[in-house]
Each structure stands twice: as structure tokens, then as C-alpha cells.
Amino acid sequence: MSRTRFDGLPPGKVASHLGVMLAVAAVLGVVVAGLAIPFAGVLGFTARNVAQSVDDLPQELETEQLPQRTEIQDVNGKTIATLYDQNRVNVPLRQISRTMVEAIVSIEDYRFYQHGALYLKGTLRALFTNQAANGVVQGGSSITQQLVKLTLLNQADTDAERKAATADTYGRKLRELRYAIALEKHHSKDWILERYLNTAYFGDGAYGIQAAAQHYFSVNAKDLNLRQASLLGGLVQSPEAYNPTKNPAQAKVRRDIVLERMAQLNVITQAQADATKAKSLGLKVRSQPNGCVNSEAQFFCDYVTRWLMTDSALGATVQERKRLIFNGGLTIRTTLDMRDQKAAQGSVSSHVYKGDGALGALALIEPGTGNVKALAQSRPMGKGKGETFLNYTVPQKYGDSAGFQPGSTFKAFVLAAAINQDIPLTKTFPAPNPGHFPLNEFETCDGPYQSSEVWSPKNSTSSSANPNLYEGTQKSVNTFFVNLEKTTGICEPWKLARAMGIDLSKEWQKPAFTLGVADVSPLDMAAAYATFAAQGVHCAARPVLQIADAQGNVLKKYDKQCTQVLASPVANAVNDVLRGVLAPGGFGQALYPGQPAAGKTGTTSENKAVWFVGYTPNLAGAATVAGVNRAGQPESLDGKSVGGRTLYSSSGSTTAGPIWGDTFKIIAQWLPDEAFVRPSTTDIRGLLVTVPSVAGQSYDSARSTLEGLGFTVVNGGNVDSSYQRGLVAYSAPGTGSRLATGDTVTLYVSDGTPAKPKGGGGKGGKGGKGGRGGGRGNGH
Structure with a gap:
């Protein structure tokens, strides 16, 4: 190489050139004496030094999987969102x-x-x-x-x-x-x-x-x-x-x-x-949307990502799960039905505008599977006026809201407990207006409610002086249900609500339980009422069916998680009673979708939220309209402009009900035509069989015992238990529960590892004001 190439360069530059050449020679195992050796004194090191230093470098490069974009698909395989850090x-x-x-x-x-x-x-x-x-x-x-x-x-x-x-x-x-x-x-x-x-x-x-x-x-x-x-x-x-x-x-x-x-x-x-x-660039630019904000189902997408973040099978830490979800090139097949989603979103948006001081929301879920079919809310995702990143449709574990008080929709749990306790549907209870109830006359799971005060709730609807279970439910009579709750006790309705997916701590075992004072999400209420539609089988909400990797290999399937929590004849009786709400004379008569349907209205203290929760045999939905300011704090709906009209009064049937009704009237055209199973014309007393204790038995022995009583038995898998490995730890429903012949009992088998002690009651929502009864419901 010509030495003239160095003319005009300072000595430092010359040394730099030669250093690079020497390093290159060393790395390649080549010693070019004419280049490196004569200048070793100038550079201050030798080819051997360079070669030794290079030998100390790592000899292999670990090539990790490249970040790839993830696709979220609806139930039919259509992409509804893409997630990525690198497209x-x-x-x-x-x-x-x-x-x-x-x-x-x-x-x-x-x-x-x-x-x-x-x-x-x-x-x-x-x-x-x-x-x-x-x-x-x-x-x-x-x-x-x-x-x-x-x-x-x-x-x-x-x-x-x-x-x-x-x-x-x-x-x-x-x-x-x-x-x-x-x-x-x-x-x-x-x-x-x-x-x-x-x-x-x-x-x-x-x-x-x-x-x-x-x-x-x-x-x-x-x-x-x-x-x-x-x-x-x-x-x-x-x-x-x-x-x-x-x-x-x-x-x-x-x-x-x-x-x-x-x-x-x-x-x-x-x-x-x-x-x-000679040609132009020929661009045909197509942007690749990133994130849930660009999805047709924004808050369903948000729910899916947060739901998957809780799955430890996708990574030991939340950060690892997030990296996989956003960079793993996954294909996430969900339960979303875009026809249902468009119907739900269209209905919500038409009844509650995004700039209103209220929030409208609707969740749809399939009975018997737990498949979440749609989630819609009036405020779209974003940072603009009337937009939000807060997901109000799902439980706080997966969203941003503690929920809203559900009002009289909780009466269904008291109704189911009463039927389960053999109280005939024709039995009557007084419905005074107002009523006067000593609080210590109500039984909790731990005994009488600890208060010497007298609670005086009022009725917001008219009925006969002594309605039966049909009339009292159809007209949502507050004091009728308070009397019914006195008879059933608070414990069983509270336990039933929990078994049906409502997250309730012990603090909600209070007389006002039947009027709905615990905050809940639309999705939880939809899943709870879907239990009635599925003849007493509760299925946990499931937004994802399976996940596949970038090569199409299925990484994980998400099976439905269902348990019989209520005897099927009891659920059938509840359905028959709740059908009256949408029948002529019921508050939801105008909402009838043209198929057999049942439901319940709910209005809460100070009109902060109104609800309608309803279902057909194959789809359940919970709609709510709640007063929520821009900071996400609850406010009364009174005096607010909602959907282009000022609300001087609001109710579950007239304010939230139309969201549900308009959605189901559209969806009904593609829902299978099914009818509810009518309850027996005879009293259900004597038709139910008590589940015996089978804990500590072998699985085969326990199954034989239960099948001998007419139950269907399924294996729920292994659980921590102090029982010897292989023996039954417990059943669901548990000992003492009453089911009908053919109902399902799930057996859980001990893995031989004692369960770790857990803390008390679980998470509860914020309660509303309500004085002595712990809350007030407006009835319908």
C-alpha cells in the first residue's frame, strides 16, 4: 500500500490507522509484518498483545428470538389488534x-x-x-x-x-x-x-x-x-x-x-x-396499528392483555409476560364475536354520548362457557375530549374501576337462596312502605347482625300489601325483599353471590345486601346472571381460547372453568320468576328481544348508577349507566345530560335497559332459538339431593357414591391438601349442598401438599352511603 496515503495526516491519525489494521490482522490470525511490526514502537503494543486481548473476547454471539408483533384475533380468526414494541x-x-x-x-x-x-x-x-x-x-x-x-x-x-x-x-x-x-x-x-x-x-x-x-x-x-x-x-x-x-x-x-x-x-x-x-417510488403506504387504542374493540383488547398478564404460565414475572405478549409474535385467539361487539358498541354509543357526565357500559358473556362475547363503553379509549384509558367494564383486577353499586340486581341472589331453602314461589311476605326492621334480626354467617338500630327502607314501586315471589320480583319491591332476606338470612345469598363470581368480603354481609350496596363490574354481573341461564352452572369469564407462537404451534389452550353452584331446578325457578320482569306488566316489558328472556333492573342510592342485567338461554348481558366525572369519581345522574336528554329521574328499566334491549334485539337474529326449562309445577321440595361428604375417600369410591345418588361427576384436578396424595380433598358444590339428579359435582384430588393459610374475606368494593341498612336501593 502506498505510503502517500498518510500524507498530511497528523501522527495520531497515522497511529489510529495502523492500530485498526493491526487489530484486524490479529483477529483474522494474519500478521502483516510490513504494516504492523515497523510501527509497533509508535503504537506502544505488539501484534501478540492485540491477539491476546482478542482471545479474551467472547467467542459466540447468542442470538435471541427477534421481537415480533402479536396479533389478537376474534373468535373467527379476524385480527382485531396488533401489539408490538417493534413492528x-x-x-x-x-x-x-x-x-x-x-x-x-x-x-x-x-x-x-x-x-x-x-x-x-x-x-x-x-x-x-x-x-x-x-x-x-x-x-x-x-x-x-x-x-x-x-x-x-x-x-x-x-x-x-x-x-x-x-x-x-x-x-x-x-x-x-x-x-x-x-x-x-x-x-x-x-x-x-x-x-x-x-x-x-x-x-x-x-x-x-x-x-x-x-x-x-x-x-x-x-x-x-x-x-x-x-x-x-x-x-x-x-x-x-x-x-x-x-x-x-x-x-x-x-x-x-x-x-x-x-x-x-x-x-x-x-x-x-x-x-x-424513470419511475416514481410507487409507494402504497399502509400503517400497522399498534395497541388497543387502534382496535375495533378497544376495551376488550385491553382486558385480554391484562388478563394474560396474570397468567404465570407466560412468564415468572409481569415483565416477562409483557415481553412475551408484546414481542413474542403470538397469535391470540379470543372469544370476541365482532357482530356482538358492533351491536353492543352501537347501542351504548347511541344512548350515552362520549362527552356526557355519565358512563354507559355493557358486557356480554355466553352461559355455559364463560366466553366473553363483547365489552363496550361510551367513552372511547384515548387522550382527547370525552375519551379515557380507564376500563370500566371489567373487574378492578383487570381494569381501572372498582365498579358501581348494582342496586336491586342483587335481589336475584336472595330469590335464589329462598328457592333453594324450599320457600314456595307462591309464598307471600309483607311489603310495608316504609318498613321498620331491627338490624339484629338479620342473620350473618357469624350470627345475628351486630346493631341495635332500626332500619327503615322505603319502596319506590307499588305492589299488593303481601306479594309472592313472582310479584315481589317483577315489581322489585324493596321491603318485600328485606322480609325475604330476614327469612333466608344474609349468609346464603352472600355465599351464592360469591360462588357466582361476585368478589365480596365479609363487610358486605349487611341487611342492605339485597338492595345492592357492593361495587361490581358489568362483566361480573353478566357472568353471575349467566349462571341462572346455564341452569346453575357458573363459568369464570374467559376472553382467550388459545395462544400460538410465531410458527403456529399452540402454546396454551384456555379451557372453560365451570362449576355447578346452584341446583338446576332452583335456577330454572329463578329464570321463571325473572322472566316476569320482561313480560307484560314488568318494568322491562319494552326491552323484550323477541326470544325467551329474563332479567332484573337495579337503581342505586342517590341515582349514582342504574342497571339492567338480562339474559336469554344462550347469552347474558349487564348494562349500566353511572354518573362518573372526568376524574372517574361517582356522581348522581340527576340533572345530567345523557344521550342528548337531561335526566330528572333515572331507572334501570328506562335508562340502562334500552342499552341492553337494543343490543339484544339486534343479536337475537343470529342467536339459536332456545327456551328456558320450566320449573316443575309441584313444589321443588324433595326433588333435591344433599351432597354427602366424600373428602378423604379415593376418587373412584367418591365418584361411585355420588353417581349412585344420580349426580354427574367430573375430575377438577389436583389441589393442595393435607389429605394423602390421591384422595379426594373436597367437592364443589360442597358437603350439604343440594342438587338435582343429573347436576354436576366436581371432585378435587389431593396432591399431598398441605394448603398454605390464606387471609380473610377477600377484596370488597367501595360501599355507598346508606345509614343504618348500609345502603339504599330504589327498587327498579
């Missing part, structure tokens, strides 16, 4: 057009398939040129070296690691060279090129060739033509400087350079290059 979809080399491969190799490393990890001639030429120009004028890194740099940067978790991956030091370059050699040793050229094309950033948020092809041209990587491939091939050198959406002139100049280079290398003819250069 990338990996594709094999065979699914990348040959023209694209030729373009990237021509411009970035035309001897890629001939040289090793380092193209020595090109690297030295680039080093001298760039040093002389005091900047980056010419690239000299091979594709393998570029892949190493991109990999180190992509896998950097901290600012320090990111800084180290991009530092303009010879130490970094030496490390990259060593890694490049290791990559070439352990992987084929095709593997390296494929990985490079999937790793590279192409600007405008597109990572990897597939995402870039889809973003800029709305095609797949396998279909890229010469005009498109030459543009993308030129972007990797400086993705933002040549960004065709922001700097089209510079992008065209760079594209034409690629085309000219391809012609020089005889990859294409000069005529092809000239013809393509």
Missing part, C-alpha cells in the same frame, strides 16, 4: 423475493457469498477513507458484521448496553469482528442473510423486510419487484435520512444508486436500471 414479522429466506436478496447484497456486501466474516479489502478502504474525511463516508462492514451490531443493539436491555453497542470505538469493532467470525463458523450464509433481513430497520417503524414490504407497498416480501426492492435495499444504510414518506427526493436518489450498483454488477441490465429509475 416485525419474521419470514424465511425462501419467502423473500430473489430480487430483494440481490438488491440488498449488491448495495451492502456484493462479495457476501465469497468472503468470510470480514471483507478485508473493503474494511481497510472504508477505514482509511472515513478517517481521512473525519466522518463516515464509506461503509466497510460485511453483512455479517452489520448483523452483529444490529443484534447487540436489539438485545441491549439497558442504556449502558445500548451505548456500548453503538460506541465509535475500536474495542466495539473488535468485539463485533470476533462475533462475526463465530456467526460464520456456526451458521450458513443463507441463515445470516435471512436473519439480517429480518433484523434490519427500514424506517417509519418497520423492522424486518416483511413489515417493510407491507408498510411501504402493501405487499408481502416474496412479491417485491425491482422498483420496490431497490428502494428498500437503500434504506438500511440510513433509514430515516432516506425515509420515502418524509424525504422522497433523497429516497429516490438512494434507490437509483442501488439500481446503478446492480447494473454494474450485472445483476440487472443497464436498460432495466434506467427504466426503473
Whole structure:
């Protein structure tokens, strides 16, 4: 090499040049005596020193899975949202057009398939040129070296690691060279090129060739033509400087350079290059939405991601789960039905406007499976006026709200407890207005309610003086239900509500329980009432069916989690009573969807929230309208403008009910025609069988005992228990529960590990004011 190349350079620059050359020689195991040895004194080290220091570097580069975008799909496989930190979809080399491969190799490393990890001639030429120009004028890194740099940067978790991956030091370059050699040793050229094309950033948020092809041209990587491939091939050198959406002139100049280079290398003819250069960029930009805010089902998407975040099978920590969900290239198949979602959202939005001082919400769930079919709320997701990021439709564990007081919708739990206790549907109870009830006459699970005060609730509806269970429920008579609750006790309705999915601590064992004073979410109320529709089978809400990885392999299936919590004849009787709410004379008569349906209205203290929870045999829904200010705090609905009209009074049937009714009238057209099972015309007393104690028995023995009583038995799996491994730990429903012949009993088998003691009662919501009874319900 001519010594004149150093003319005019300061001694430090000369030393720098020679240091790089010496380092390169050492890494490659080549000692070029004419270059390195004569200048060893100037540089202060020898080739042996460099070689030893290089030997200390790691010899392999761990290539982790590249971040890829995740797709959330509805029940039919349609994508409803994409989640990603980097918009990338990996594709094999065979699914990348040959023209694209030729373009990237021509411009970035035309001897890629001939040289090793380092193209020595090109690297030295680039080093001298760039040093002389005091900047980056010419690239000299091979594709393998570029892949190493991109990999180190992509896998950097901290600012320090990111800084180290991009530092303009010879130490970094030496490390990259060593890694490049290791990559070439352990992987084929095709593997390296494929990985490079999937790793590279192409600007405008597109990572990897597939995402870039889809973003800029709305095609797949396998279909890229010469005009498109030459543009993308030129972007990797400086993705933002040549960004065709922001700097089209510079992008065209760079594209034409690629085309000219391809012609020089005889990859294409000069005529092809000239013809393509005469064309426009040919962009057909398609943005890839990111996150739930861009979804057609924003708050369902939000619920799915938060629900999955709680699954320890997806990672030991929340951070690991989040990384998998947003970077794992997953396909998440959900239970969402977009027809139901559009019907629900349309109804909610038409009855409560996004800028109103109230919130409208609706949750739909399928009885017997727990499949969440739709979630809709009036305030869309976002930061603009009338928008919010708070999810009010789901429990606080997965959302942002403690919920709203459900009012008289809780009366259904007292009704079910009464029927379960053999109280005939025709039995009457006094309905004074107001009533006067000593609080210590109510029984909790721990004995009489501890208060000497007298509670005096009023009725907000009219009825006969002594209605039976049909009339008292249809007209939602407060004092009738208080008297009914005195008879059933608070404990059984409270336990039943918990078994049906309502998260209630012991503090809610209070006389006003029947009037609904504990905060709940629409989804929880829909799931609870779905239990009645499913003849007493409660299924936990399930938004996800399965998750598959980027290769299509199923990582996990989410089976339904269902338990018989109420005897089917009892549930059938509840259904028969609640049908009266939508029958002529019931508060929900106008909401009847044209199919057999049942439901219950609810209005709360100070009209802060109104509800309608209703169901057909195959779909349950809970609608609420709640006074909520912009800070998310509850307020009275009175005097608020809601849906274009001022509310001077509100009720479950007239304010929340139309949301439910309009939704179900649309959905009814594709719901199967099914009818509720009518209860026996005889008293259900004597038709129920008590579940015996089978704990400590072998599974086969316990199953035989229960099947002998006419029950259907299923295995619920292993649980922690002090019983010997293999013996039954407990059943659900438990000992003493009463079921009908054919109802299901789930047996849980001991794994031999004693259960860890748990804390008390569980989480409760915020209670409303209500004085002595602990809350007031307005009845309907």
C-alpha cells in the first residue's frame, strides 16, 4: 500500500490507522509484518498483545428470538389488534423475493457469498477513507458484521448496553469482528442473510423486510419487484435520512444508486436500471396499528392483555409476560364475536354520548362457557375530549374501576337462596312502605347482625300489601325483599353471590345486601346472571381460547372453568320468576328481544348508577349507566345530560335497559332459538339431593357414591391438601349442598401438599352511603 496515503495526516491519525489494521490482522490470525511490526514502537503494543486481548473476547454471539408483533384475533380468526414494541414479522429466506436478496447484497456486501466474516479489502478502504474525511463516508462492514451490531443493539436491555453497542470505538469493532467470525463458523450464509433481513430497520417503524414490504407497498416480501426492492435495499444504510414518506427526493436518489450498483454488477441490465429509475417510488403506504387504542374493540383488547398478564404460565414475572405478549409474535385467539361487539358498541354509543357526565357500559358473556362475547363503553379509549384509558367494564383486577353499586340486581341472589331453602314461589311476605326492621334480626354467617338500630327502607314501586315471589320480583319491591332476606338470612345469598363470581368480603354481609350496596363490574354481573341461564352452572369469564407462537404451534389452550353452584331446578325457578320482569306488566316489558328472556333492573342510592342485567338461554348481558366525572369519581345522574336528554329521574328499566334491549334485539337474529326449562309445577321440595361428604375417600369410591345418588361427576384436578396424595380433598358444590339428579359435582384430588393459610374475606368494593341498612336501593 502506498505510503502517500498518510500524507498530511497528523501522527495520531497515522497511529489510529495502523492500530485498526493491526487489530484486524490479529483477529483474522494474519500478521502483516510490513504494516504492523515497523510501527509497533509508535503504537506502544505488539501484534501478540492485540491477539491476546482478542482471545479474551467472547467467542459466540447468542442470538435471541427477534421481537415480533402479536396479533389478537376474534373468535373467527379476524385480527382485531396488533401489539408490538417493534413492528416485525419474521419470514424465511425462501419467502423473500430473489430480487430483494440481490438488491440488498449488491448495495451492502456484493462479495457476501465469497468472503468470510470480514471483507478485508473493503474494511481497510472504508477505514482509511472515513478517517481521512473525519466522518463516515464509506461503509466497510460485511453483512455479517452489520448483523452483529444490529443484534447487540436489539438485545441491549439497558442504556449502558445500548451505548456500548453503538460506541465509535475500536474495542466495539473488535468485539463485533470476533462475533462475526463465530456467526460464520456456526451458521450458513443463507441463515445470516435471512436473519439480517429480518433484523434490519427500514424506517417509519418497520423492522424486518416483511413489515417493510407491507408498510411501504402493501405487499408481502416474496412479491417485491425491482422498483420496490431497490428502494428498500437503500434504506438500511440510513433509514430515516432516506425515509420515502418524509424525504422522497433523497429516497429516490438512494434507490437509483442501488439500481446503478446492480447494473454494474450485472445483476440487472443497464436498460432495466434506467427504466426503473424513470419511475416514481410507487409507494402504497399502509400503517400497522399498534395497541388497543387502534382496535375495533378497544376495551376488550385491553382486558385480554391484562388478563394474560396474570397468567404465570407466560412468564415468572409481569415483565416477562409483557415481553412475551408484546414481542413474542403470538397469535391470540379470543372469544370476541365482532357482530356482538358492533351491536353492543352501537347501542351504548347511541344512548350515552362520549362527552356526557355519565358512563354507559355493557358486557356480554355466553352461559355455559364463560366466553366473553363483547365489552363496550361510551367513552372511547384515548387522550382527547370525552375519551379515557380507564376500563370500566371489567373487574378492578383487570381494569381501572372498582365498579358501581348494582342496586336491586342483587335481589336475584336472595330469590335464589329462598328457592333453594324450599320457600314456595307462591309464598307471600309483607311489603310495608316504609318498613321498620331491627338490624339484629338479620342473620350473618357469624350470627345475628351486630346493631341495635332500626332500619327503615322505603319502596319506590307499588305492589299488593303481601306479594309472592313472582310479584315481589317483577315489581322489585324493596321491603318485600328485606322480609325475604330476614327469612333466608344474609349468609346464603352472600355465599351464592360469591360462588357466582361476585368478589365480596365479609363487610358486605349487611341487611342492605339485597338492595345492592357492593361495587361490581358489568362483566361480573353478566357472568353471575349467566349462571341462572346455564341452569346453575357458573363459568369464570374467559376472553382467550388459545395462544400460538410465531410458527403456529399452540402454546396454551384456555379451557372453560365451570362449576355447578346452584341446583338446576332452583335456577330454572329463578329464570321463571325473572322472566316476569320482561313480560307484560314488568318494568322491562319494552326491552323484550323477541326470544325467551329474563332479567332484573337495579337503581342505586342517590341515582349514582342504574342497571339492567338480562339474559336469554344462550347469552347474558349487564348494562349500566353511572354518573362518573372526568376524574372517574361517582356522581348522581340527576340533572345530567345523557344521550342528548337531561335526566330528572333515572331507572334501570328506562335508562340502562334500552342499552341492553337494543343490543339484544339486534343479536337475537343470529342467536339459536332456545327456551328456558320450566320449573316443575309441584313444589321443588324433595326433588333435591344433599351432597354427602366424600373428602378423604379415593376418587373412584367418591365418584361411585355420588353417581349412585344420580349426580354427574367430573375430575377438577389436583389441589393442595393435607389429605394423602390421591384422595379426594373436597367437592364443589360442597358437603350439604343440594342438587338435582343429573347436576354436576366436581371432585378435587389431593396432591399431598398441605394448603398454605390464606387471609380473610377477600377484596370488597367501595360501599355507598346508606345509614343504618348500609345502603339504599330504589327498587327498579
